[in-house]
Amino acid sequence: MSVDKEVEVKFKVFRFNPKIDFVPRWQEYNVRVDKSTTILDALLKIKEEQDPTLTIRYSCRQAVCGSCGMMINDKQMLACFTRVLELGSSVVKVAPLKNYRIIKDLVTDFEELFQKERQVKPYVIRHEVEELLNPTGTYKQTEDELLGYIQFADCIECGMCSSACPVSATDPLYLGPMVLNRAYRFISDPRDLGLEQRLEVIDSEHGCWRCHFAASCSAVCPKGVDPAKAIQLLRRMLVKKAVLGTSSSKKVDLIPMGHIKGKLELPKGWQ
Amino acid sequence: MKESKRMFLHYVSGLIILVTGFIHLISNNLPGIGTAIHESAIYPVNLIVLLSALMYHMLNGARVILMELIPGRCAAKAITWIVFLVGIALYIYGLQVFLNLFWPVE
Ligand code: SF4
Ligand code: SF4
Ligand code: FES
Numbered sequence: 001m002s003v004d005k006e007v008e009v010k011f012k013v014f015r016f017n018p019k020i021d022f023v024p025r026w027q028e029y030n031v032r033v034d035k036s037t038t039i040l041d042a043l044l045k046i047k048e049e050q051d052p053t054l055t056i057r058y059s060c061r062q063a064v065c066g067s068c069g070m071m072i073n074d075k076q077m078l079a080c081f082t083r084v085l086e087l088g089s090s091v092v093k094v095a096p097l098k099n100y101r102i103i104k105d106l107v108t109d110f111e112e113l114f115q116k117e118r119q120v121k122p123y124v125i126r127h128e129v130e131e132l133l134n135p136t137g138t139y140k141q142t143e144d145e146l147l148g149y150i151q152f153a154d155c156i157e158c159g160m161c162s163s164a165c166p167v168s169a170t171d172p173l174y175l176g177p178m179v180l181n182r183a184y185r186f187i188s189d190p191r192d193l194g195l196e197q198r199l200e201v202i203d204s205e206h207g208c209w210r211c212h213f214a215a216s217c218s219a220v221c222p223k224g225v226d227p228a229k230a231i232q233l234l235r236r237m238l239v240k241k242a243v244l245g246t247s248s249s250k251k252v253d254l255i256p257m258g259h260i261k262g263k264l265e266l267p268k269g270w271q
Numbered sequence: 272m273k274e275s276k277r278m279f280l281h282y283v284s285g286l287i288i289l290v291t292g293f294i295h296l297i298s299n300n301l302p303g304i305g306t307a308i309h310e311s312a313i314y315p316v317n318l319i320v321l322l323s324a325l326m327y328h329m330l331n332g333a334r335v336i337l338m339e340l341i342p343g344r345c346a347a348k349a350i351t352w353i354v355f356l357v358g359i360a361l362y363i364y365g366l367q368v369f370l371n372l373f374w375p376v377e
Pocket of ligand 1: 155157158159160161162177178217220221222224225226227
């Protein structure tokens with residue numbers, strides 16, 4: 001069995017604790033890595049062996065939870081999804097994601113992002129309250145309908161697209177690619193009837209019309225979601241609605257399922 | 272007005288500028304058909320449509336740029352209103368210049 005050769009790589013890590021530091025600083029660490037070592041592995045190694053004060057955020061370690069997005073050699077990447085040697089560089093620069101408030105070191109604050117996301121109601125909206133409280137079946141969708149939005153449903157909410165977006169950088173009120181993609185994902189879902197409820201936010205001065213279509217967002221998405229495309233499709237939908245005045249004529253069948261039982265509580269604020 | 276309507280008009284005015292601008296150019300520079308247009312009522316009407324589309328396109332563009340330069344929900348509303356009022360004033364002024372030029376009151 002072949003043993004992978006280890007090499008030493010220099011890590012330049014952004015360090016900043018807003019509670020005690022006036023200015024951020026770069027700290028250097030040398031780490032031995034092999035071809036399977038990810039940036040996250042290397043940072044955890046630094047934390048375990050050299051500097052326990054280094055702060056990072058992660059959870060799944062397999063590009064699913066969206067927690068470990070950071071600037072790696074000046075580009076938005078998932079630390080758990082990027083192998084060190086893949087970068088082909090003997091010095092690796094690691095910094096927190098741009099466009100977010102820094103909590104500490106590599107950890108950024110997503111509170112504002114998630115507040116904006118809540119404004120677009122990122123869930124399927126139906127009007128049949130009785131069916132929602134006492135479900136009797138499941139809403140049918142065809143494979144083609146699913147294919148129409150599945151790409152946009154792959155978002156793991158890592159916030160990297162909004163970090164790469166030049167408009168998000170200058171307009172703090174701009175919803176940003178992640179949130180607009182989430183809105184489109186549900187609006188294009190054949191089971192969803194919530195377009196009208198989301199219009200006020202997405203069709204506003206800080207909604208989808210502020211996108212410059214530079215597509216920096218899509219270029220950094222680790223899941224191939226293409227939020228820039230979602231925004232263009234959203235605009236097309238809104239222009240059609242503004243010009244033709246068409247409202248959604250979605251109709252989905254309910255497939256009865258005898259085994260579904262039980263009364264559900266609607267979440268607070270649900271409409 | 273919803274942002275989608277404003278932006279739709281922005282795109283439409285852009286197309287109108289292309290068409291009316293082209294007509295304006297040939298009517299001023301092309302002998303034959305250009306001269307014929309220049310001497311007919313199409314010329315002033317085309318110019319007024321060009322002015323209207325240009326005003327809308329330009330002012331909406333300025334509104335978008337200003338909203339990006341001065342972020343804030345109140346700022347966005349204020350900018351929209353200021354640009355709207357400035358636009359109306361400029362449009363009335365420009366229109367009366369054209370009307371006096373082409374159809375002067377005796
Ligand atoms: S669209 Fe892509 S980059 Fe943006 S939050 Fe979702 S997964 Fe991350
Ligand atoms: S395409 Fe739009 S949302 Fe994506 S980075 Fe560019 S401006 Fe931002
Ligand atoms: S740790 Fe979950 S995406 Fe990286």
